[in-house]
Amino acid sequence: MSVFFPTVLLCVYGFFTSLRPCEPFLTPYLMGPDKNLTETQVVNEIFPVWTYSYLFLLFPIFLATDFLCYKPVLMLQASSLVVTYVMLWRAQGMLAMQLLEFFFGLATASEVAYYSYIYSVVEPEHYQRVTAYCRSVTLFGSAAGSLTGQVLVSVAEVDTVYLVIITLASASVSFLVPCFLPMPKRSLFFHRHEGAEEARLRSSSSSSSRTATRMEKAEDSESRVPLNRPDISRASRSSEAGSGSRGLVAVLRMLFDDFVQCYRCRTLLAWSLWWALATCGYFQIINYSQPLWEHIRPSEKNVIYNGYVETLSTLLGALAALLVGCLPVTWALWGELALCVLSLLMAVCVFVMNTEDIWLSYSFYVLFRTTYMLLITVATYQVAASLNMQRYALVFGVNTFVALLLQSLLTLVVVDSSVLGLKVFTQFLIYGAYFAVISVIFLFAGLYKLASRRHSEQKALPGRRAQSETDSPPIGGTDSRT
Incomplete structure (x- = not known):
């Protein structure tokens, strides 16, 4: 029951926070008669605020989530979503929409509380199952929201403002759910009970050590870092804080030490680099695909099918994530080249999306999202396989922060009206070149990597031959004189 009750509540919360029927039609709604904003205002002045807000709020929210033990930040996320959709329904003007984007950035930054809360209330042996439940129900909620919005628009011919009201009702339900969640008594960094925590870490480490060992065998000796074991230095620092509670300075010192040690591992560094670079581009495509489609097929004169496209891309992305384990790829050896080929495919998808044919643009958007979902699942597994929970949380946060930093720079230069303020077609040419x-x-x-590995094997071959000749017995097996 201690696992069942919070898991059910988190699944309910994840479903209703992701059930957003208005989301596939946000750009047409803002540019339509309800808000009467121009394309330049929406694309170049309103949407960038979300990127900047997400970036500047991510690290403070990350620390506050752990210090406040998750539940208050879940309530903050839900209340931010309620404020966002109230403003989307009732507020008018560009400044109001920019403030709306700030609150949505706050809600997005607070998602870290949703995915980390469960690790504070269940034991490590339940992590995989509970995480799968939460992620699956979130994807299902997103797909259900997109499909509901499209059916209401296409079949029932419901005005988009009613989709906003339905989304607001869904966010209001999610606001009530965290009130019933139990308050955790421990967290990953600030509040830890050392005796129990070390046992939890060893249990968590043992489940991933076999996978980590397989990965390490494929790497050079200098890249092998024991990232899945608790640190002795960390334990000593935590004991200094007394009764398992740490101050901000001690936590920041621990995070920096772990950061240095984690990114010394070349495999983790390579996958993290792709994670940050690709996620930056992915966010840009997701954010500005609707303005592109609105430019190709204006919603004022045509029926649009954004909801069906979002539903299909979400479901296929979830399926691709599930099929990762079936791919016969030795990622430790061929990972970088696989990332090369599939990143090139994503670049082609972005270039082809930038066309006057809406169906071609829809199709390659689906392929783009499916490819990204597959690769980000592989990257997540490759990173997590050799990390304990604390270091995984750190690496996840750092990768996301770097992605947002790159996205903010890209948005500032390419999108923001204060710099270049390029049209959406030109933007997508740049995004395709980026991938x-x-x-x-x-x-x-x-x-x-292949050349280095081959050179290492050739260098080691003479040593192996010499060793085998030394260890082998004479041909006859005995001395001929005896």
Whole structure:
């Protein structure tokens, strides 16, 4: 029951926070008669506020989530969503919509509380199952919301403002759910009970050590870092704080030490680099695909099918994530080259999306999202396989922060009206070139890794031969004189 009750509540919370029927029609709604905003205002002045807000709020929310033990931040996320959709329904003007984007950035940054809460109330042996439940129900809620919105618009011919009201009702339900969640008594960094925590870490480490060992065998000796074991230095620092509670300075010192140790591992660094670079581009495509489609097929004159496209891409992305375990790829050896090929595919998808044919644009958007979901699942597994829970939380946060930093720079230069303020078609040409550059980076990384491995094998071969000759007995097996 201690696992069942919070898991059910978290699944309910994840479903209703993701059930957003208005989301596939946000750009047409803002540019339509309800808000009467121009394309330049929406694309170049309103949407960038979300990117900047997410970036600047991510690290403070990350620390506050752990210090406040998750539940208050879940309530903050739910209340931010309620404020967002109240403003989307009732507020008018560009400044109000920019403030709305700030609150949505606050809600997005607070998602860390949802995915980390469960690790504070269940034991490590339940992590995989509970995480699968929460992520699956979130994807299902997103798909159900997109499908509901499209059916209401296409079949029932419901005005978009009613989709906003339904989304607000869903967010209001999610606001009530955290009130019934139990308050955790421990967290990953600030509040830890050392005796129980070390046992939890060993249990969590043992489940991933076999996978980590397989990965380490494929790596050079200098890249092997014991990232899945508790640190002795960490335990000593935590004991200094007394009764398992730490101050901010001690936590920041621990995070920095773990950061240095984690990113010394070349495999983790490579996958984290792709994670940050690709997620930056993915966010841009997701954010500005609707303005692109609105430009190709204006909603004022045509029926649009954004909801069906979002539903299909979400479901296929979830299916691709599930099928990752069936792919016969030795990621430790061929990972960089696989990232090269599939990043090139994503670049092609972005280039083809930038067309006058809406169906072609829809189709390659689905392929783009499916490819990203597959690769980000592999990257998440490759990173998590050799990390304990504390270090995984750190690496996840750092990768997301770097992605948002890159996205903010890209948005500032390409999208923001204060700098270039490019039209959406030109933006997508740049985004396609961005993914092509990622592909080239990992092409060189993959070739370098293969060349280094081959050189190491050739260098080790004479030593093995000499050792075998030394250890082997004479041909006759005995001395001929005896």
